[in-house]
Amino acid sequence: MDTGRTSRIAPAGLLLLAWCPSVLAGSILLEEISREAGLEFVLSNGATGDFSQVELMPAGIAALDYDGDGCTDVFFANGAALPSLVKEGPRFHNRLFRNNCDRTFTDVTEKAGLAGQGYSMAVAAADYDNDGAADLFVAGVHASFLYRNRGDGTFEDVTEKAGLAATGPEQSRMWSISAGWLDYDNDGWLDLFVSNYVRWDAQTEPRCGSPGYRTYCHPDLFPGLPNQLFHNRGDGTFSDVSSASGVASQVGKGMGVAFADYDGDGFTDVFVANDSVRHLLFANQGDGTFVERAFEAGVALDENGVPIAGMGADFRDLDNDGRPDLVVAGMASDSFQLFRNRGDERLYFDDHTVQSGLEVATLRLTGWSLGAYDLDNDGWKDLFFATSHFPRLERYVGRSELPNHVFRNQGEARFRDVSTEAGAGFQVSGHHHGAAFADFDGDGRVDVVVNALNAPARLFRNVTADAGHWIAFALTGVSSNRDGLGATVRVTLPDGRTLHNHATTSVGYACSSEPLVRFGLGAADRVEAVEIRWPSGRVQRLRALVANRVVEVTEPREDGAGEQP
């Protein structure tokens, strides 16, 4: 079914060109329109000059369609006063902005009941109760909250009822920094994974730097925390399976979390980027348990055996070979990482950072949230990074406020920094942290919303002039979870090439992006075939779809074509 959204038709001449990124080598152009769009939000981190570690880390953004009108809305998590961790007034409120479907937004926080409590860090959006409306989990420092979407524009705090309130002193000391929804046991209900950072206490927080130059501490000075997994019982409640599943057996300093089935066994695996200690890869055993296999899979450390200050992560197929690769942002002097999935169980991932061009290009950057999206719809996923150094790092790296960065995939996961060509509005500097991705204006080109510490958020509207054709799939699970998260989609182009993607909202750092599964098609104005592998195990095949539209697909009752959209 065609959603009737605006379609962009490429000039006819373009259709004759071969499907090759160099042919469609125009600039990715991102226009900053937050003010015109009325998306006015300032992320307040509560900094008081005491260099509290907490104030360095916020905060998440969610791109979700909370009212089901087909236009993607925006939720911003926000900080709180320090050291109280209390939202003392509206400047610390979380905010929900409704997309008016005309490139403007309206602040509906109050009506929605989402102003929130505590020091919010991250947000994960998905329909956990399969009622067709996107819900929100807001993770934070020592307290996290689950908000159920009532479907009438309002949300209900169900944290307690759902069994997600802190149940003991251990839980109440968690500093949750990212979270994501996945159906790890393929039972049709979305479960919740929470990435926890370090043990932090305002009273005992160490002071770092020197008497003449106070600054933030290195994470080495804080003990790490285990991550958490909550199993959705399907009745609105969750059980803490962190220990039973094996997830809690590993202590890290968790940052971004990303999901994909890297080994193709039909079960979603979990990657957690860690800050200054090795990353974690929880390989889903398919029996409700996970085995941590980052070392064995080759993603624990960089090629030299060195951990980076990992930040955001995305788990996507970047070289169109059908296997999800991993990209991880890091801190200045780390270089961001790109692990290429070889599909070989002896060693799944190669460190492809050097070959990708990212090693040198990102050495001077600190990246936070990120996303692998085909921003110019040429058939290759590009990389967007929200970038900024820590405040106080100016002394060593120059300015700590940076413009964001975009890297164009030149094919086969080789990237070129095209940030300076991305338009004047894109060059604005800030302490950018969160970034969430969606096609907010429905033109088929993925836009980005970014927040910045104590500064206005940015909405980058993708106005890439010569973007290719596109197609997106809005999945509705039946046996699978309603959002279809975890479903993998393969499209075959008229020339026989295949493109791959999967459904996830867990993208980047502390953020949540639209659940649609998108493809840039380059010069192809249709796709020959589509294969969707649902988390339930069902395989659905569609044929001959016209491009430049969002295709709504409902999971069939049995394998096969189902209803042809």
Place this chain on the structure above:
Amino acid sequence: MTWGAAGLVLLLVGQGPAMAEADRMYADRRYAEAVERYLALLQEDPENPGARLRLGASLLQLGRPEEAIPHLEIAERVAPGDPAILQVLGQACLGAGRFAAAAARFRRLLENTPDDPGVLRHLGVCQYQLGDFEASATSFRSALSSQPENTRALTGLGMSLNSLERPDEARPVLEKAVELAPSDRMARLALARSLGDLGEFLRADELLRALTAEGPEDWEAWYFLAVLRFRNSYHEQALEAFDRCLTLRPGHPETRILRFRSLVKLGRLPEAGAVRQELSGDPEVANDPEFLLGHAEYSFQTGDLATALARIDEALVRRPRSGMLHHWKARILHHSGETAAAQAEAERAVALAPDLREPRGLLVRLYQLQGKESEAAAQIEWLRTRERAVARGSRR
């Protein structure tokens, strides 16, 4: 870091009016005139050890130790074992950079006065300069037993421990030296080095910043600052400091090499390429293993793996026991698809530098690629153990 010659105080006992007049000039610090008088005296009595000693001391005070030495050697021959002559000759040799000769004189002195803290310090300096850091540490420690708050001895001990790669031991010694003499440049430089080696980047950086602010022409402080930043991967700021070093000491080979490596690390490859060409043509630099490593890194980043390998091989000829160079060779071979050869090199690197994590990280991949699971598991276990140690804070 360089050591200055210590001041000389001679016990002057004149012999006759001419000698008394010359000694008065020496006492009045009119050393040039004193030299003339002592030379005149020696015209009449060439073997006079007192005049030779005084002449040598005057020349030493004038900063001409090389000229002082022959006179003092004559005095030593005429009056062997004389403590004053041994003392001044030792210091002249020290000032002239003849450390072995100086050490021999100080040892002779210690035969009679084994606890003399001044002589022990001088001996320590000689031993340090000769690269015998264990011995210099022992000498400075002995000096400190009778003068526990002598900042020169503390600094010498700290520097020796730094050179012995025991920064954790050096740090408290040097902190004490700096506490006792807050403006002592050498103690602060040495403390910055220990802190840098201990991963205390911020404190080291602050110390060196203060030194460069106090002495904008202090090349050594700038160089230490640049190297600290380079080692901590703050290449942009390192580059600035290296540039400053080169304005103060143009052509300094190590600075030029590390500046080139900073450019490579920063990905400023066209600029690095031009510098590489310039350095390749400079015989003082072209064969330096550090430059060859930089050249290899540059070639690696530009995708020219064959050249990268050739340069690493050249560097290994000069520094065959460098674990890091073997690791780099392994990395290049790995990227060239030569897994077995890469494995052999990485294993060599581990054998040579068991604490180096880089080759172990690479070995994990190389073993896994070849299905050598137990070998990979052993390296993984090593990396996990190291991570646990870091998590416990042992790195700090």
